[in-house]
Amino acid sequence: xxxxxPVFYGxxxxxxxxxxxxxxxxxxxxxxxxxxxxxxxxxxGPHGLLQPIADALKLLIKEDIVPAxxxxxxxxxxxxxxxxxxxxxxxxxxxxPVFQIADLxxxxxxxxxxxxxxxxxxxxxxxxxxxxFSLLGAMRSAAQLVSYETAAGLALISALLLGGSLSMKSxxxxxxxxxxxxxxFAPCGxxxxxxxxxxxxxxAPFDLPExxxxxxxxxxxxxxxxxxSLYFLAEYANMIVVAGIATTLFLGGWLRPFASFHGHVMxxxxxxxxxxxxxxxxxxxxxxxxRAPRQPVQIQKLVMVLVGGLFLVLAAVMFGSLFVPATMPGxxxxxxxxxxxxxxxxxxxxxxxxxxxxxxxQLMKLGWQFLIPLxxxxxxxxxxxxxxxxxLGWNAFAAFGLTLLGTIGVAAWLISLNDRRxxxxxxxxxxxxxxxxxxx
Amino acid sequence: xxxxxxxxxxxxxxxxxAIVCAILMVIGRNVVHSxxxxxxxxxxxxxxxxxxxxxxxxxVQIILYVGGIMVLFVFxxxxxxxxxxxxxxxxxxxxxxxxxxxxxxxxxxxxxxxRDSPIFNGTVPPAALPPNTGEVATSLFQTYMLxxxxxxxxxLVAMVGAVLMAKRRDA
Numbered sequence: 001x002x003x004x005x006p007v008f009y010g011x012x013x014x015x016x017x018x019x020x021x022x023x024x025x026x027x028x029x030x031x032x033x034x035x036x037x038x039x040x041x042x043x044x045g046p047h048g049l050l051q052p053i054a055d056a057l058k059l060l061i062k063e064d065i066v067p068a069x070x071x072x073x074x075x076x077x078x079x080x081x082x083x084x085x086x087x088x089x090x091x092x093x094x095x096x097p098v099f100q101i102a103d104l105x106x107x108x109x110x111x112x113x114x115x116x117x118x119x120x121x122x123x124x125x126x127x128x129x130x131x132x133f134s135l136l137g138a139m140r141s142a143a144q145l146v147s148y149e150t151a152a153g154l155a156l157i158s159a160l161l162l163g164g165s166l167s168m169k170s171x172x173x174x175x176x177x178x179x180x181x182x183x184x185f186a187p188c189g190x191x192x193x194x195x196x197x198x199x200x201x202x203x204a205p206f207d208l209p210e211x212x213x214x215x216x217x218x219x220x221x222x223x224x225x226x227x228x229s230l231y232f233l234a235e236y237a238n239m240i241v242v243a244g245i246a247t248t249l250f251l252g253g254w255l256r257p258f259a260s261f262h263g264h265v266m267x268x269x270x271x272x273x274x275x276x277x278x279x280x281x282x283x284x285x286x287x288x289x290x291r292a293p294r295q296p297v298q299i300q301k302l303v304m305v306l307v308g309g310l311f312l313v314l315a316a317v318m319f320g321s322l323f324v325p326a327t328m329p330g331x332x333x334x335x336x337x338x339x340x341x342x343x344x345x346x347x348x349x350x351x352x353x354x355x356x357x358x359x360x361x362q363l364m365k366l367g368w369q370f371l372i373p374l375x376x377x378x379x380x381x382x383x384x385x386x387x388x389x390x391x392l393g394w395n396a397f398a399a400f401g402l403t404l405l406g407t408i409g410v411a412a413w414l415i416s417l418n419d420r421r422x423x424x425x426x427x428x429x430x431x432x433x434x435x436x437x438x439x440x
Numbered sequence: 441x442x443x444x445x446x447x448x449x450x451x452x453x454x455x456x457x458a459i460v461c462a463i464l465m466v467i468g469r470n471v472v473h474s475x476x477x478x479x480x481x482x483x484x485x486x487x488x489x490x491x492x493x494x495x496x497x498x499x500v501q502i503i504l505y506v507g508g509i510m511v512l513f514v515f516x517x518x519x520x521x522x523x524x525x526x527x528x529x530x531x532x533x534x535x536x537x538x539x540x541x542x543x544x545x546x547x548x549x550x551x552x553x554x555r556d557s558p559i560f561n562g563t564v565p566p567a568a569l570p571p572n573t574g575e576v577a578t579s580l581f582q583t584y585m586l587x588x589x590x591x592x593x594x595x596l597v598a599m600v601g602a603v604l605m606a607k608r609r610d611a
Binding site: 106 | 470472473476479495496499500502503506507508511512514515518519571573
């Protein structure tokens with residue numbers, strides 16, 4: 001049965017993803033608390049480790065309210081569209097050389113197309129709620145997503161030029177052969193995608209569609225309970241998708257850092273760097289055991305021991321797979337992929353607690369007047385560098401360094417141009433305000 | 441490779457979905473519902489492309505029509521005043537003329553698509569096609585590069601012209 005394994009992978013992803021999303025929420029609250037010198041959730045489980053499960057239960061048993069004047073069919077359909085499109089994109093993400101549902105020939109385009117459909121969940125939900133806050137949030141979202149999709153797509157083209165394929169799997173293999181991740185060849189492309197992907201997932205500082213100080217909760221205002229949690233799940237699933245795209249295209253996918261370094265442990269076929277995941281899990285497990293007696297409540301001590309045991313089991317799996325060559329690439333590949341995805345998501349959280357929200361015209365200006373021209377320049381630069389390297393035989397350092405300097409120069413020019421335009425406009429406004437009003 | 445019965449199953453599923461969505465789109469009175477059904481019809485058409493092993497066409501149909509153009513449609517629908525639009529006279533008065541035209545056009549299509557018609561000679565069965573995204577690129581950027589670029593420049597000119605006209609009314 002050729003379909004058995006992909007179906008199994010699909011079921012695993014659909015089952016694990018809500019849990020993962022819940023724990024990313026917990027991570028977000030903990031990181032936020034740490035950056036604001038607080039503790040964050042501490043009551044449910046040791047250090048709030050069971051908080052996501054309690055939250056999920058609460059959301060599931062909440063009352064499901066449909067507003068009386070809402071368009072019922074579309075109101076019920078919209079969250080489903082959002083979450084379906086978010087989950088469908090996982091079909092082409094390569095979690096490892098083995099763990100991928102389908103290695104499509106058009107993998108990247110498939111993910112981009114499917115995640116661009118997620119906007120319908122937001123727009124239709126905002127319209128069907130029959131509320132001004134929802135409608136305004138939906139319109140902002142549509143404008144924002146359409147604008148930043150262009151910049152994100154153009155940024156990804158620089159990686160496609162380097163990899164020469166649309167299949168996610170062969171893009172990672174191309175980075176393996178090149179001996180370096182594509183972020184080192186096209187750092188500008190990675191930067192543009194990072195900014196555009198934050199805007200596409202409606203995260204702060206671009207969270208205008210759900211700006212709580214202006215629009216209550218934007219398109220989600222009228223939703224409650226289970227449907228609201230579907231939107232929430234879709235948002236976090238989309239974060240993992242954009243992080244997965246960035247990981248695959250720019251950060252080497254499932255490849256280990258220093259993949260071309262093959263230092264072996266004393267004559268055995270085991271490579272030194274491959275021991276790192278096992279050591280990491282072992283250290284976390286040990287730390288959990290060490291902290292367990294210091295928990296205030298008996299049940300929390302027990303849970304802490306269980307968590308420590310779980311990490312020891314993971315450490316044993318990571319270590320054991322070193323001795324079974326058949327399972328090694330799959331398990332370690334998935335570890336590195338998820339580790340990179342989590343680093344990318346950590347950057348999202350970090351930005352959220354660092355930058356204030358953009359105003360809507362600033363958001364549009366950033367997208368259209370800075371990111372899109374810069375992305376076009378970046379594509380041009382990477383293309384020229386490829387020609388210099390392949391046709392004229394230049395050193396990769398010289399070719400990509402030169403075009404990178406050019407791209408950064410264009411970025412500086414764009415910024416100064418925008419600044420000057422802003423100053424001129426402010427001066428004109430000040431002059432108009434100072435002049436006597438009775439002109440006609 | 442999927443068995444033949446499954447192939448037919450997929451085709452009739454997508455074709456039926458496209459037709460049902462198209463009919464619902466035309467007869468619906470709510471503009472947003474019509475837009476949703478149009479999205480459904482476009483997605484079903486994309487499904488037929490996929491069943492014919494034209495995966496690039498499939499994905500471009502989704503990205504351009506569903507992900508781009510229809511988002512703008514829905515955006516504009518939300519900007520206009522729906523209550524006024526719903527009260528306006530609908531253009532569905534000429535039922536008999538429309539029915540006659542439909543029958544004539546349908547008959548023409550049936551005549552063209554009859555089993556021994558010459559337009560189907562020399563077509564490759566879809567099951568035998570290799571992955572063909574690269575071939576699309578080859579024909580667009582090598583074989584037919586000049587016509588493709590001319591078409592692109594014409595679209596660019598049209599876009600710039602539209603922006604200019606919008607600006608002029610503004611000033």
